[in-house]
Amino acid sequence: MTLEQLLLLIVAAPGFSFLLLGTAWLLGIPLRERITASFTKFVFLLTTVASAVLGRQMFSSGIAEVSLNGGPWFQAGAYSFQLDLVADELSLPLMGLTALLVGIVGTFSVHYMHRESGFQRFFLLLHLFAFGSMLIFSAASFDLLIGGWELVGISSTLLIAFFQARREPVVSSMHVFSVYRIGDVGLLLGVFALHYMIGTAESREIFHGIWPLQNTNLTVTGATVTALLFLFAAAAKSSQVPFFGWLPRAMEGPTPSSAIFYGSISIHAGAYLLLRIEPILIASPIASAAVIGVGLLSTLLGTLAHRVAADAKTAIAYAAMTQVGIIFVEIGLGFPRLALAHILGHAVVRTLQFLRAPSMLHDYHRVHAAAGGHLGVTGAFYNHVLPESVRTWAYRFALDRGFYDAFVQRMAANPVMALSLWLGSFEPGTEIPQTMYPRVTSADALKETKA
């Protein structure tokens, strides 16, 4: 098997599995849990081994880049979109990580999801997500990357709304979906900017050399504009400032999906995008400063919110956001290899933490018993460095998660709502929902039960 074929296998296997499971579902062929489980384990064992073999071959024979030309995707006038895949020092470790972690989470879910009515749906979406991630990491052009980006987004949203019968997961899922769509605008505009300035969005035309020692012939202004647009998209995907509030809402899905999306792969997709455009960032001091700023702010906010979060999954989610913030800072400072190592390590630890989250009480008992008492409280230094008045404010700030909900309601939801109502007034007789941004409180639920 050539290296190109191996690369194609790694990317295509999850996509093929998705099509196979999806077709079976559409045709109404009932699959037994055992069949789906064995099939999933086989596919991800295969992709993990293939990634390892590809990495070993590339390393031993000193090949820095394996690229696969899939021919033109479609043509528009003189321009043609190329379906090219590439595996280099940046993308291959992340593809291997995806294959490994999706395999682990899939295996874990076989027992976790047993007898759940959405068992097949969960695995179907898991394969779609894996395919989307592989596309993001292996895309040799930003046009193709958008495809993977959207697949990850839609599978993520559908898994948040996994429990379709309850209201809260669907509302949360819509919230995350809107944030993703807003972030996508940045990615699309960034790609448009590249097309406008260079005439293509293919990596090999934009960057010269081998990652991470590449350079670009974009002008400083061009680099700044592109990098800031990509930063906008990356911040939305990686739950960084100013888009951080969706992360706890994404915890509505089953725990294994929280682990693979918000603990390991999906949350690092934004960091990957910034690593991919590292040469553009280096060319623009303003964009680098913006990446550092976003990372620092997110780290600060994440660590504060994480410390006061009362529930297990929200606490872990904000802890993940803190680490991704630090990764952003590393990227902004120009340490791409450090950032890559940080991503790999963080993803593995966080996946374990998420998968253990339902057993948190048990784990605490065990740790306390082993340590012979309660563990020391972390973050006590805040009491020494902050004056009383600031402490109270910081606590409220952290408890309200940076006032994100109020901010979104006032600055985004209300104006959009007002505009929609105004536009709706041109069409008399149309029924307009009064709450575009509903929040279900226990009082509402009580009213519904009584009615």
Next chain:
Amino acid sequence: MTWPRTPPIRASQDCWARWFPVCAGISLEYYFSFIDNEGYGCGTKLPHNVTGLVGVMNGYESDLRTGLSQQMVEIHEPVRNLFVIESTPDRILKTIRSNALNWEFLEKRWIRVAAMSPATGAMQIYRDGVWEPVSGDDEILGSAASSTEWYEGHREHLGMARIQMGVQA
């Protein structure tokens, strides 16, 4: 089997005052979680999120979930507790009556009590203030060669069966 010495009523009373509420409570927990799993139980375990290290809620925000999960009630059939006590009916009633709480459990039918004669092993069950003899032939008992044979291919709750090795049902 006969007791070396009949325990004093006071000792039985104290024991039963613990057994009745605990067993009846567990039974009730299963019963209510089973009849309305979302309302009285805590629904499926999958979206549960440990909160404040005291309980669980659903996902990102919800009320604390109480009761038992779907995964717990689907493998247990809720049944009313039956206490089989090896003693005479008079002595049992006297012991239960002497504790108001125990009496309430029996009289309001949260539990059922059967008396097994220490001398003959004959059973009597207490129903609405009357002791009725139980002959043992009231219900036809199924039989199977092994447990697996009895439950294989079934998801629903099954009745009692006598496991007789080497005998086909």
